[in-house]
Amino acid sequence: MTTILIVDDSATSRMLFKAHLPKDAGCVVHEASDLAGALRLAAEVRPDLVVLDYNMPDKNGVEIARELIAQGVKAKLALLTANTQAAVVEEANDSGFFTIVEKPITAAKLARLIAEAAA
Amino acid sequence: MSENGVASLERAFCGECRERMLRAQAIVEKGVANLTVEDWNQLYQDFDSLYGAARAVNLPDMEDLARAMASYMRFLKRRSFQGLGGPPGALLQRTITLTTRCAGAWNDCMQHAQVDELRSLVAELRAAVRKPAAG
Numbered sequence: 303m304t305t306i307l308i309v310d311d312s313a314t315s316r317m318l319f320k321a322h323l324p325k326d327a328g329c330v331v332h333e334a335s336d337l338a339g340a341l342r343l344a345a346e347v348r349p350d351l352v353v354l355d356y357n358m359p360d361k362n363g364v365e366i367a368r369e370l371i372a373q374g375v376k377a378k379l380a381l382l383t384a385n386t387q388a389a390v391v392e393e394a395n396d397s398g399f400f401t402i403v404e405k406p407i408t409a410a411k412l413a414r415l416i417a418e419a420a421a
Numbered sequence: 422m423s424e425n426g427v428a429s430l431e432r433a434f435c436g437e438c439r440e441r442m443l444r445a446q447a448i449v450e451k452g453v454a455n456l457t458v459e460d461w462n463q464l465y466q467d468f469d470s471l472y473g474a475a476r477a478v479n480l481p482d483m484e485d486l487a488r489a490m491a492s493y494m495r496f497l498k499r500r501s502f503q504g505l506g507g508p509p510g511a512l513l514q515r516t517i518t519l520t521t522r523c524a525g526a527w528n529d530c531m532q533h534a535q536v537d538e539l540r541s542l543v544a545e546l547r548a549a550v551r552k553p554a555a556g
Contacts, residue, residue: 311466314434314474321426357473359466384473406477 303328304416305347309340309366310355310382315407319353322409327416337366344370349377351419353403356383356390364390364397371398378419382407427478434478438524441467445517449510464513465494471520482539483523489546490516496550512549515542 306329310316316333323329332347334340337360344352352370354363361369367379381394384405394402401418403411422430445467448460472487493512519539 312437312470312474312477314430314437315470315477317430317433318477321422321430355473357466357469359463384476405473 303330304351304420305329305349306331306416307334307340307343307347307349307352307377308332309334309336309352309358309363311335311358312355315355315382315405319407319412322407322412324409324413324416327413329416337361337369340366341369341373344373344375344377349375351380351416352377353380353382353415356381356385356394364393364399367397367399380415380419430478431480434474434480435524437474438471438483438520441471442517442521442524445513446521449514449517461494461498465491465498468494468516482536482543483520485543486516486520486539486546489543492550493546512542512546516546 304327308316308319308331310319310333313335316335320331320333323331330347332343332349334343336358340352340354343349352367352375354366356363358366363381363383367381370377370379379397379399381390381399381402382405383390383402386402386404391402401415403415445464448456448464451460468487468491472484472491475481475484475487490513519535519542523535523539
């Protein structure tokens with residue numbers, strides 16, 4: 303079973319993420335909307351995969367990822383963003399993300415993400 | 422996705438819209454001279470997140486409006502704009518008011534005059550980033 307933590311300040315985006323999860327993938331999803339929630343849940347549920355939205359209110363997804371890593375989180379990290387400018391991609395690559403998923407999320411993208419995270 | 426699923430997403434989006442616009446309205450009501458960098462950042466954040474959420478639920482007109490306002494916020498911030506007086510403040514208030522109205526009655530909004538008003542506002546915001554900031 304794959305435990306996923308989705309970190310996105312948009313309730314709509316989190317709902318869409320869950321709606322597109324493959325039904326037979328055996329995933330459990332936890333949600334956080336900010337840095338504090340992400341840190342707390344990551345410590346509690348020890349996710350296999352953390353999916354972070356780039357544009358967040360207090361720190362961006364890359365900054366949150368660095369905090370998670372500093373806290374000792376061992377999950378694979380994926381960045382979810384509508385902004386795939388070179389600077390963002392470089393920042394993500396330098397910060398431990400194994401992939402970047404371009405918004406909007408689709409069922410196909412999510413299935414591929416979960417498969418790649420499990421590999 | 423099922424019809425129920427789509428309907429649930431649209432309801433979630435409308436709820437998120439209302440929540441973000443309440444916050445934006447509270448910021449604007451502080452007054453021109455009292456806005457801080459954090460206020461600006463919050464305004465930008467809320468519109469940029471709405472853009473992503475509208476895209477997620479396939480609401481292109483709302484996506485255009487939220488994206489145009491987020492771009493406008495970024496444009497004003499780059500010019501160290503100190504407040505919201507004059508045309509920038511008016512554009513922001515109109516966007517908040519229209520978004521709030523649409524969030525309350527989405528189907529009506531998209532079927533009636535509001536959609537023309539929304540598209541007109543998008544055009545104004547896009548034109549505004551091509552001009553020097555006023556005030």
